[in-house]
Amino acid sequence: MHGTYASEQPTDFQAATAAAAAAAAAAAASASVSSMRTTAEQRDMEREQNSNDPDEWSMSECGFGDSEVQRAIRGGSAAEDITQYPIHGWVDVTDEFHDACSELLPGELAQDMLFGLFEAMSAIEIMDPKMDVGMGFDKFDLPPPSFEAAVAMGAIKLDGLEPAELIGIFDALFACLVSWLEGNSMDQVIFTCLYLHAPSQIQDKALRVFCTAVRNLIVVIKNIIILAAVNEEEDFQLYGNSALLAAEKAQPSTIAGLLKEVEDELVRKCKQLTSTENQNLMAVVHRLRFMRHLFQAIYQVELMPGADSAEEAVNEIYKNLNVASELLPLIKRTIDRGTQPVEGSEAPNPMGFSPRIHDRSQPPTFPRSIKIRERPASYQFLEEMVARFKYACKVIRYKDYYSALNFFIEYSRKSGHCILSRSVLQSLFNSSILLAHGKQSMKQFLRHSVQAFNSPPVLNPKHPVANDPKVQQHLETFFRYCINMKTFNQFIRLCGFNRARQRDKLAHLIENFDPLQVDAARLDSLMNQMANDRAMEGNESHATALKHSTHFSTWVLYNCFRAMLIYLMSGFELELYAVHEFLYIYWYPYEFLIGFLVSALTRTENILLAQEEYAEHQSRIQVNGGNSGPGGKNRKAAKPKKNKKQQRPYRQEIVYYHALLSLCGGMYKAMGALTKDGRVRLPMSKFDNEEIRYNRRFAPFVPLTSPPPVSYAEFKNIRDHMMLNSVEELYSFAAKHFDQARNVLESIQNPEQEILDLLQIARTNFVVMNVLARGHQKELKRQPEFDFSKHSYFPIIKLK
């Protein structure tokens, strides 16, 4: 190819050089980058010789023919400065260029050798308002004023602000704060407020203190978010203009006092005023007070690890949040008393804001077009955020892993969108287990959690076996391993990430469960072995305590199954699955996963029951005066005799899983029926490979030994077997499952909203399946609509 290239050169090329180039090119064709460069150089030399002005050619041509140099330039080094161009002078090629482009085919690119997907994806689209900051700049515009300039021009007042002006600025600042928490850059929202650039130069006390509070609040919020570390770039911009922040030192501990002082002064002043003026000033006071309590609440979250008791600290936080939430309705009612943003202006308030001040100092690949929230919406956000914080405070009630994890999963579902709420929860939880368990908090917490989950006797400090040094040693090793693997902490922390990122991280988490499962199983079998040893020694009570131990592996497996189920179902929430994939996604939990969960929980309940009975039996024997008969060991014999008031701590969850099982079964069979009925759009077979898709969907489960991965072939067998039934039969099977789900869900007392929603889904789908089974719309092979609006895991099937 290179040879032909050289021979096709225009004839005014010197024949000799062309031949040389051809030879060099031929050598280069099979060689590496360095020889490619030689080719390029050769080519440049040709041109150089050909050109009237060799020096000029070498400067422009060699620079760009040479891939090494190109790489250096595009890598962003200062090797070449675009601003020094043009070197030769501009030649207008507008028409020529367009004509040349029109020769390209649709989809064809003319691209530089270093142009790739990265360059394509990172390019800013000029004149797109979301990406192009430079848009709308008029070259005759003045640069946006800085603080000093604005003061010099008299554009901003530093003293003697009217209450309306203060309300306007405060409301605008809250709006900026909210916009920042929604993921915008600090510079482009909060620091558009010029007052924040130099609070100490403000003479008006209320404004100065408020601005100082905002600046300290920024620092505190940043700390909480950094420590919680559940932020992603799309949630939150950590980096802002730290130079602006650093100018005045943060002293968060003084803020509450300062705010209180100003409030008191203003309240005193109020008393001497007429009622309308008074009301305006009170609106200012309310905002200062709201700021004080919000600030205190958030600041106390940061301080919590140093508190004496978690309960007390959280009580304090809760009190502040309560006052803050009581103030919000008052503030919302007085929004219109403040100065309002000018229509069509980007500034959130007429005075004190310079919206584009940082635009041109931002890195170009930055999110650019910023819309600061409107005031009512901002207060709405704050109101909801305060409510979320209050909800997060409840986390300290959950003192074991099982209930804490449930709380986190629930919290994420409800408050997953707000980065600060998520970070506050992490922070409160970590501090509370630190305060509850001291130095080795996580290990103690996990020990406590296993005990709370299925109370293995070896973890019961009152049980004599717990003092066995050998047992202790094994336990120590296991828990240390749990801590080192971090799997359990990770699961909780992971629930703090935004919903979309959780799925990705769950995949890794599931992988990490495998070594833990192995270790837990080893621990259990060691306990059983020791039970035999102790029995040989005649130590009956130790032997019984150690025997049949499946505590630890059950605990690990249960948590692993939950992660798997959340992973699989999160795909529905994130709308990752195509309709024709629903079948195997619902099949797996139906056939395996939920069954595993139910059996893990049932086993746990049975263990708990057996232990209770054994303990009672023992005490009865002691009362009866010895006679350690075989009844003590025989659990099953003892069971029916016992009273029915036995606690079944996991009953509710088991019932819930039964409902899920029926729903998954219903969906699985419904998808089977719809597919067989020709109502599911399938991908064109040319572009499709179901096995690959199946394997990708279940890829995170492959590294696990338990449950063993299910191969595509196995799935296919099971599905083919199901598909042998007629379409009508399949529809009625599905209907039966939905009916079962309905029965189970109806049996739940005091159902939560989620249960009611699931109930509605089960009922509706039951009807739809029956209708289809009876041959409704038999000729219309349209794909039904799958409406996930009621529940993120299960759709209502709608026939159009």
Added chain:
Amino acid sequence: MNPPPPPPPSAPSASEPFRITTNAPQMLDANLTPGRRKLQKWLGRVLRIVITDGRVLVGFFNCTDRDANIVLSMCAEYLVEGQEPRLLGNVMVAKKHIVSLNIDEPRTSTIL
């Protein structure tokens, strides 16, 4: 400009569904149409684009397509030419925003 009759190799073949014209030395194609050859020559050179709102963008010409959407790398944005520019990195300019195009090259060079 008087373009010669449409070139024969324009139909995408099965083995080459997406054509690419590039200046990469190992992929040089001898049978380029004049327009493609021109584009190939300009790739990697410095291009100046005046856009509809009066701004001037100067950057290395990286990529274009049939619709004359242009990607520039290491682009500098001038509100007023001659004044301090702002460096933008990679930018994409759609055809509808292009007013004029200039390439940095010696006026005399009409070869290739």
